[in-house]
Amino acid sequence: MTVSRDELLAYLNEQLNVANIRDFCPNGLQVQGKASIQKVVTGVTASQALIDNAIEQQADALLVHHGYFWKNEAAPIVGMKQRRIKALLANDVNLFAYHLPLDVHPRWGNNAQLAALMNWQVAGPAEPHDPACALMLGHCDAIASDELAQRLQQRLERELSCYVPVQRPIKRLAWCTGGGQGFIDQAAALGVDAFITGEVSEQTVHSAREQDIAFFAAGHHATERYGAKALGEHLQQQFGLDVQFVDMDNPA
Template identity: 75%
Template sequence: MAIARNELLDYLNQQLNVGRINDFCPNGLQVEGKENIQQIVTGVTASQALLDQAVSVGADAVLVHHGYFWKNEAAPVTGMKQRRIKTLLQHNINLLAYHLPLDVHAQFGNNAQLARLMGWSTQGTADPNDPACALMLGGCSEISSDGLKAQLEERLQRPLTCYVAKPGKLTRLAWCTGGGQGFIDKAAALGVDGFITGEVSEQTVHSAREQGIAFFAAGHHATERYGVKALGQHLQQQFDLQVQFIDIDNPA
């Protein structure tokens, strides 16, 4: 069963509260393709490899978390950007991208889906009044730092990028998928035992050590596979579409 592109966009924009979130890139339709959509490929990033896979399976649309046209990026459509957009235009494929709206959504968001994967309880975000707040709070059954590290590596299927242990058991957690390492000081100020994100900066390790919290950098890509996958599964059920999640390996 196919759905009109504009109908799908209206549904996604409403579900993901796009109008309430100020982002670093446009959310929604980034490259226009076919008017009607039946087959969708979902993935984390609109890389050339993902686009090539979409072409090979005859997709009408690609739905991703990381799209194009970021704030402060060079405007000319040349080189890698030209090749990617040319692929979409030549094959009349729509590109739909949702960044912060797909991080923070209470059901389909990357933060919510990571908690679901890990079995953590959720207590909302650090700022309930900010619809774009990406720092989530919650908890887990008492577990050691080493135990949580092992769980993350097993369920995300990759070794951690960086890890700082804390003595004793962890119960109170904060997390922000992707490049959320800058939230560590805010997380520590909220009194959590551990902070989980995707990436790490040099100063992050010192902050964790000096403020006495466990820190886990579990991979930008690895922590953000689950939001767009869950959203695609929802669209498949809601509109009887053909949706395929394709995971392009990325160690970052």
Template identity: 70%
Template sequence: MTIEVSQLTDYLDELLKVRQIKDFCPNGLQVAGKSHVKRIMTGVTASQALVDAAVAADVDALLVHHGYFWKNEHQPIVGMKKRRIKALLEADINLIAYHLPLDAHPSLGNNAQLAKLMNWSIDGTANPSDPGNVLMLGHVEQPYTSEQLADALIEKLNRDLTCYVPCQQPIRRLAWCTGGGQGFIDEAVALGVDAFITGEVSEQTVHSAREQGIAFFAAGHHATERYGAKALGEHLEQQFNLDVSFVDIDNPA
């Protein structure tokens, strides 16, 4: 089956509540290609390697979490940006990207999919009235020790942790934000959780975790965000009978 690009992006915009969420980049269609889509490749970031994979696979659309045209980035289309966009235009491939809307979706989003992978129960977000809130809350039936949660993250994500700060208490209540969510640690503490999991770490994050007695885990920006785009592609495959593949371009960050 094929679908018009406009129909596909209208559906995704509605599904992911794009108009209700403020973001740092345009969400939806970023580079126009073929008018109809049958084959889609999904991935985390529209890097040159992923663009090249999409060209080689002769897909009609590339659907990612990290696209282009970020706020405050260098605007001219030169160098790396030119090469990426030129490759997409020459192959007539649509680039479709969803950033915060894909983080925040309650079932297909990166946060929800990380919980599914880790078998955490989701209790909601820090601000349920905000569809763009990306700090998710949950719990586990059987408490972890800090070491057990670290081991579980390493096993499920198949990578070492970037940073790990243990705590003394058993871990029952969790907060997490995939990707670069380390700035939410103090909000997580205020919500009374035992552990906070994200992708990245800043220098002050470690001090905050130590001094406030919360376990902290930086499990990798890319590693924690591999699952939203994949789940969204699988949803489209079922919904519209499209040919969808997921390609994971390794990234240690």
């Protein structure tokens, strides 16, 4: 089956609450291609390798979490940016990108999908009245830090880039996929036992140790594989589209 580009865009923007979420980049259609869409490739980042894969598959659209045109990004379309956008335009491939809207969506979002993968119980966002709140709260059955670290590594198929344990069992959780290490102090103030995210900064380790909170940096890419995949699967069911998730390996 096929769907018009405009219908798909309107559906995605409504479902992902784009109008109410302030972000660091434009969300929605970033590069315009064919007016009719049948084949969609989904992935984490609109890298050259993913674009080339979509072109090889003769996709009409590429749907990603990390697109282009970030705040404070250099505006000229030169070099790597020119090559990527040129390939999309030359092959009439639409680029849809959703950043924070795909992090926070309660069903298809990266945070929700990570919780589902790990069998965590979701309580909701730390700030429930903020539609852009990316810090999630929840709980799990009591588990030791080392066992939680092992489960994260097994299910994400990644070695942790940083791990700070605590001695007590972990029950109360906070998490933010991707580059969410800056939320650790807010998580600690909320009284959780552990905070899980993708990346780590130098000061994150000191915050974890001094506030007695377990910390796990499980990989930016590794923790954000699942939102675009889940959203693509939904579009396949909703519109009968041919959708393929492509995971371009990234050690981050």
